[in-house]
Amino acid sequence: MADAVVRFDRSLYAADAVHAGVEAFGKFARIALSEDADAFVLAVTEIDPRHEDVLVDELANYVLAETAASRSGGAA
Amino acid sequence: MSQRSITLRRPQVASDELAWFRFGRIGQRVVITNDVGDWELLDEPEFEDLLGGRIDEEHPRHAVLQAKGFIRNDLDVAGLASRLRRKKRFLGQGPHLGIIITTLRCNQNCRYCHASRTEMDRVDTDMSLETAKKVVDHIMQTPSPYLNIEFQGGEPTVAFESLKFIVEYSREKNRYENKRLEHSLVTNMTTMTEEMAEWLVRNNVMVCTSLDGPAEVHNYNRTWQKGSNAYDSVIHWIEWFNNRYIELGRDPRLWHVDALMTTTRKTIDHWKEVIDLYVSLGIKNIHLRPLNPFGFAMSTWKRIGYSPEEYLEFYTNCLEYILELNRQGVEISEGTASVFLMKMLTPDDPNFVDIRSPVGSGTGQLAYMYDGSIHASDEARMIAAMGDDLFDLGHVDNTTFDEAVNHPTVKAIAVASILDSLPMCADCWNAPFCGVRPLHNYMLQKDLFAQRARTPKCAEHMGIARFLLSKLDGDEDGSVERIFRRWTISRPRDPEEGLDAAPPVRDPSSVESGGPTSGHSRLPVLE
Structure with a gap:
């Protein structure tokens, strides 16, 4: 069972941003990306114990920031 | 998992x-x-x-x-x-709090002394009458219609002549200024005499003292000379003043000694005894102040300090108990909660200089050191006493009032504490009730702005606001709101009340020796 499952709704989050999040945080946890009709779904396991308190929240923040940056045409 | x-x-x-x-x-x-x-x-x-x-x-x-x-x-x-x-009407009024450090000398050696006090033989840290006059001339130029002159130290009673001069001279000057002028003294009571006490009562100087809890806690935190008992002294004088006000026919709800406590690790272990002590002394308000990152507290933090989470647990335990006491008919409120509640439940802001947007440094208060130097706030002078003059605004010899309050440092502090302009604070639900502390930020992170969400003050203010709103949210019968609303009531004192009464009968058991002070009496002020 995953430590956490995060569903990023397609109506809000950009696909590139979700992929960027997986890449950026992949070195601190195992992150499996799947998709369904409504959302990008990240199953997060094996979180680095040093970061387990914050990793999921920081990942969600990162994806949101990347989405905002992609919509405004600049870097986050 | x-x-x-x-x-x-x-x-x-x-x-x-x-x-x-x-x-x-x-x-x-x-x-x-x-x-x-x-x-x-x-x-x-x-x-x-x-x-x-x-x-x-x-x-x-x-x-x-x-x-x-x-x-x-x-x-x-x-x-x-x-x-x-x-x-926000306080914005256009200018400083209403003038803190005057008449001496840095103090006979106590508190573990957390924020003021960096000096030894009792350091008479060079006393304010001269000449400087005292210039200080009064300076602070009374404030456009604020209300002015509280607060004496701090060191222990102000060891320079009592300066204090008397400032009270009398400012009162004389106020015949022309027509402000609502009040005086308050922050004292450890250990050098109080009946002669001083009677003069303070007769001249409407409100007295605020530090009472950190029962003897075990108070004497541990506030070390005095060997063989002396700071606790006995402070209890004696609290009772003396409060009884004297009653003898004079003054309303004890308005006329009483205010007491402040500074929370150390030792206090956290004795929280219930602290509150019970305050109640037993008839004290109506307890201010559960956390340690501040100034003065000697910086070097003793490892022994007497605690985490923001530990402080909040202590605070909420205390507040639950205080609420229970109120339900039983005991009148006691908590200082920080009262500030937040006034913002939450009334149309006014209490203009409490430490929890304001912008913070009161330079715009709500000024502090004057014994040597005539001017500082943006009480905390600014504490930082100056640690050897850092960043928040100094000048000197009464050569800096006008206008120059002091328009000093670039005052503007920088204001910019760093206007919540509407601060990332994260601007969007925070607590913004209407909260206030940030740039000088704390500076001491902790060497940055006026700092990463505020990581500061102890943010944790403290968020925790307190959450607690209060949660209590109001679950208040089915309105009993909590009735108690909380009582905590927001502030009535002005009549300075003539009881002054025609006879002088007191001398109490032969009175304590006539004593010591120092730290802490401050910046309680909510209605404008």
């Missing part, structure tokens, strides 16, 4: 139907607040209804959300502007 599941959706927002507000979560509830300090707690579905524009006139929440200005339809913009003007 339980699985955490997060679903991040795009909320439906009918932005053209909403007035402007901030929001956040308190437990399972959503709190919404606006600039005039109105707030409401909603269930998640209600919040979604609000965002989605589904709160129509039939909705049970419509009336209250409309009245509080959270719905744009029929929004009373002029009314909100008027209320905001009232909340």
